[in-house]
Amino acid sequence: MMKALVYLGPGSMELREVDKPAGDVVVHVLGSGLCGTDLKTYLKGHHMFTPPTVLGHECYGRVESATAASGFAAGDLVAIAPYLECGTCPTCLKGYGELCASKSFISGGCFAEYLSADAAYAKRGFFRIPRAATAFALVEPLACVLNGIGKLRLDGGRKALIVGGGPMGSLFGAVFEERGVPFAFVETNPGRAAILAGWGWKVLAPEAVPEKDYDQIVLTVNSADLVPRYLGAAADGGNLLVFSGLSRQDRSTIDPYDVHYREVSMTGSYGYARSHFVESLALITAQGARLERLVTHRLPLSRGVEAMGLLQRGEAMKIVLEP
Ligand SMILES: [Zn+2]
Ligand SMILES: [Zn+2]
Structure with a gap:
């Protein structure tokens, strides 16, 4: 037994x-x-x-x-x-x-x-x-996380934003740190934000995220509403990685303008x-x-x-x- x-x-x-x-x-x-x-x-x-x-x-x-x-x-x-x-x-x-x-x-x-x-x-x-x-x-x-990282484009001074600083988000941070990719987190839970800041990592409130500034955005939060939000927030030529597991019933309305006129792409990893x-x-x-x-x-x-x-x-x- x-x-x-x-x-x-x-x-x-x-x-x-x-x-x-x-x-x-x-x-x-x-x-x-x-x-x-x-x-x-x-x-x-x-x-x-x-x-x-x-x-x-x-x-x-x-x-x-x-x-x-x-x-x-x-x-x-x-x-x-x-x-x-x-x-x-x-x-x-x-x-x-x-x-x-x-x-x-x-x-x-x-x-x-x-x-x-x-x-x-x-x-x-x-x-x-x-x-x-x-x-x-x-x-x-x-x-x-490495599967997700493989879907990103990180060369040429591109900056990353990690939406959600939980255990998965923090692993993305650790890899970006190792690869010399500038990155920041969006985290609303004060306890988690304090832990991330204690590691010397930059944490932003959602409303403080600059528009069209971050090139590679990693979504680690299970919220379909955040998909259009961060597709729109990505820099021109940027990319949104949907890393979190959204459910079958979830729906998002994206703005195709971002995809065509700003060449923002969206990818996932599972x-x-x-x-x-x-x-x-x-x-x-x-x-x-x-x-x-x-x-x-x-x-x-x-x-x-x-x-x-x-x-x-x-x-x-x-x-x-x-x-
Ligand atoms: Zn697991
Ligand atoms: Zn097989």
């Missing part, structure tokens, strides 16, 4: 004893990041997660047991990709692995003491890491492909200490519900649960 934080339906989650998973590779989870998707599921439910189930998809751990065929051995430290594209369908071959319709998923969530996979999954989806550092809980969200995961892993291995400051809370699994509240109220950036 093992302890797991079981999601029982919107607003309900409980630490329970459940069966320990068995498989070719069994990993003892050391750290597991709490993500906006987990929060959204906990608060309102999600079509992909039917309760009772265990959430969490951003984790690293130590291999407890492994078959020889898996290529892993007990004691190996690994970062875990929660899903993998098939790599062979037309969408994958065009270079959009994140959109693959035949993805394979890790069975079981990360908010548990153990996780397992068959040898075939582990070979492509488990990656050896050099040390057990909390920053490795950021590999998956950073991979999603999840990651395996190549982004590999790129993210390399960045964290090289710069883990700098990125680790984005983790503001480390809490035991038993405080998972409290962690959801902290994230919801914007009192935390990245929270890592440590089973």
